[in-house]
Amino acid sequence: MHRRPGWSVRLQLTLSYAGFLMLAGALLLGAAGLFLLRKGWLRTNEEGAWQQSPGTEIVRGFAPTAAAVMVFLLVFGLLGGWLLAGRMLAPMERITRAARAAAAGSLSHRICLPGRKDEFRELADTFDMMLAQLEAQVAEQQRFAANASHELRTPLAISKALIDVARADPHHDSGELVDRLHAINTRAIDLTEALLLLSRAKQRSFTPEHVDLSLVAEEAAETLHPLAEKHGVTLETSGDIAPMTGSPALLLQLATNLVHNAIVHNLPHQGTVWVHTGVRPRTVVLSVENTGERLTPRVVATLTEPFQRGTERIHTDQAGVGLGLAIVKTITEAHDGTLTLAPRPDGGLRITVELPAAPGG
Template sequence: MDRAPGLSVRLKLTLSYAGFLMLAGALLLAAMGAFLLREGWLQTNEEGAWQATPGTDFVRGFAPMAVAVMVFLLVFGLLGGWILAGRMLAPLHRITHATRTVANGSLSHRIRLPGRQDEFRELADTFDTMLTRLEAHVAEQQRFAANASHELRTPLSVSKSLLEVARADPHRPTDPLIDRLHAVNTRAIDLTEALLLLSRAGRRSFTREHVDLSLTAEEATETLLPLAERHGITLETDSGIAPTIGSPALLLQLTTNLVHNAIVHNLPEHGGVWVTTAVRPRTVVLTVENTGEPLTPEVVSTLTEPFQRGTERVRTEHAGVGLGLAIARTITHAHDGTLTLTPRPAGGLRITAELPLASPPQDSDPPPRPGPAPRSERGRTPVLD
């Protein structure tokens, strides 16, 4: 919900404390002034005897002191109120920080607010309990997806082997049913692999290493260049060094999925895909932009959901399994990043993956920047669209 900017709670409490203190001081000084003015302000003369001063002398003597006291109460109230409000709201700041951390995908984070029981501690404990149940529920879903995918892999692999043997038999009669079954089986295997990858990335169970996103982008674009040429797509890259921390395999999968998505969901001919990497003050950015049919913000907002393809974007010969962008979003969140999808005014899509910037190397001279590994030395990165 968009809200108009306002004063912070700490400032409101500070002003409340200071205002209350000044009001109490003003009432006290007014009561003292009224009493002394009515009774006469007593002072001693040179002989040591007490005498009453007139009202005018009283005002000249008492009013400056009252003003000084009020100024002191104002400064003291503001300073003391600010400190007290900060101490009182410190648990709330900790709860807010934990909420933002959880909103970025870290369900394992807990507040664990120390101290005796009060309203803030009760709120923090309730929030921790909710997170524990939510994490257990999400973990159960991920285990189910992983177990189901593992169970499906074996029969699908067996079916694939049987179909390949049948297709390779030179004496078999021409039967389009076998080719159709082979295509359906291949699609089911791709879906199973996608579900496995989605589950692994969601659990964040991977080793983090230094990764240069520019090299990852170059490798992905080189791998998918033949596909772009077959579709008549111009594939351009502008790779600036973009160091981050994460899983090289998963980040390569992320880049491959985004570039593949940009190629297959493009114009029928004379389309373009632009892949760029850059460094910002605290993050690195991978941007994949492509031409295509105009998209509405409502359609774009659903594209990262599992099995949501955006029907107007899908090529009939390459529908995919509907998990490519969902996997990209999960991998980005697993690396404490954000994935942003924006429709281009001229048609097509612009996807930005923003990841944390890696710390600079300790050595005075950075190591040489190698190019992409030869194709024969790379492991297979499945394209999961």
């Protein structure tokens, strides 16, 4: 935004300080002069006329002194105000330099303003906190972009290699080639759709509607019931009605991802998944637990990062594209909720999503 140049804050503070000092000096000298003037005139004759007394000479002699004092106050006010304003605004100059560095792309710079807490230091600390958050977000976006590029490049590279092999060997089985290309393209489409869904959730581009989270969880469980039977997993649902406001489509995707994750990362045989909804004073809760191998807290802490599939968990052909729990986390944050992951003592994982309840619900 283009702005016309104006006076600096330091100059404005200097003039304000000097003006206030001049005003105080003028009032003080005016009061002293008025006092001397009243003492310099006395009613002495019988006709009631004013007669000048020797005190008037004091008033006349006081005027040049008062003028000299006013000049001194002006010079002193300007000089002192300039120095004091510069000292008071020194922290603001550091904050300005840090802001310019951030605008130029340097997010690693910090103000680290010393001294006790005041308005400037509180502003500097807030600015440092903002820079730290921006730096973390930019680093996360760069890491996500690099991982997404790698994940998308892999199926494209495999498709190109298969096509090159088919061109070099015209007698190669075309049916097998088509099947493999279909599987690779399906994976690439799934990854692209997951990335689009993740972007949509981050932008919160949805209109909140009334949703019963328990019905959403039941729908996700019914949809994935054939997959649970295929993997020999018992799927159990329970809970209370959980009214809230949000995006039905995104919440269904959240529940589906949680249940799918619990099914495919389970015991090889006779595994179990528990889906439960509940209501708390101001929130509704969806929890999904599953049996499985024991997980360390270090592994659990990384599961919501994009393209993290959990190297210590059981891998299957249904491992997905590595964005399932990342999408769950983003959808939860888009609904102002909290996501908690905790390893179960007997093995497996417990995931809890807590979301704001519907007003009056």
